[in-house]
Amino acid sequence: MQDNTDYTMLYRIAKYYYIDNMSQSEIALKEHMSRPHVSRLLEKARQVGIVEINVTLPEKLQVEKTAKILKKRLGLQDVIVAQAPMETKNLSKKISMNIATAAAQNLPKLLRGCHTIGVGWGYTMYQTSLQLPYCDSIDATFVPLVGISGENNPFLQINAIVDRFAEKFGADSYYINIPAIREKDSQLAQIEIERFNKIKQYWKSLDAAIIGLGVSPNVGEFLVSEVSKEYKEAIARSNTLGDILCQFFYQDGTLFDFRGTYEQTFFSVKKLKNIKKVVCLAGGAAKVEGIITAARQGFFNILITDSNTASLIIEKT
Secondary structure, X not given: OOOOOOHHHHHHHHHHHHHOOOOXXXXXXXXXXXXXXXXXXXXXXXXXXXXXXXXXXXXXXXXXXXXXXXXXXXXXXXXXXXXXXXXXXXXXXXXXXXXXXXXXXXXXXXXXXXXXXXXXXXXXXXXXXXXXXXXXXXXXXEEEOEOXXXXXXXXXXXXXXXXXXXXXXXXXXXXXXXXXXXXXXXXOOXXXXXXXXXXXXXXXXXXXXXXXXXXXXXXXOOOOOOOOHHHHHHHHOOOOOEEEOOEEEXXXXXXXXXXXXXXXXXXXXXXXXXXXXXXXXXXXXXHHHHHHHHHHOXXXXXXXXXXXXXXXXXXXX
């Protein structure tokens, strides 16, 4: 069937309207046709592909630009930035909620193809586990990267967080039954040893990890109850920049040493750099130095943060 469409005229009408900002009435007068006819021609121009309309929030464009800068500055595989109002920059729970929302939206895509996935703890991790949508089932097992804590805080209940991740992804899970920190030379029961050995086997096959990052201990309180008051004070005086999986790190990547008094149960942050995908969920002014150091030390390669924190990191780098 012969196509009698006047594509040149459609282009001209569309250019008048969308580029030259002429009104439909002005175009009608210029082209000696009715205004309703101009409207029909504009609709036709959209139908045949002469006009393509994209509607994008300006904030989204700015956030994508910020993410690209951050990715380059920190040498990361990927950066996802959640748009956040300026007034939330000092509200830690609001920051965590924004990051958790972005994480819940993006983790199903980021974890695609991964089979053994380690999970850390913290407020943002906990909120992410709640906000995650139910996804198509994946052939994967979620495992804890740190031991249990006797604290009542839900964001330190590592097995519960692991369970929620596994449930949302329709995947398997494996739990830990050993404290994150315990008295040195304390004896483990045989069942604890066997379970921990199984956990370590999972750790050897990790192809993804999702972790949080804590503030410097001279800013925030060390929440794990198994450590004495004197040791908490020593940590606060340590000048470490933050912690990942209960391991406090200095600017050069070395760690605060608990070994004189306590045994710790965790996946070593030094080994995180050997995992294909390590997603860090972190934000807030108090975490900026820690995020920069952890990224440069290779403790993670994918960052999910908020726009206010991203701007602060760019200023520092």
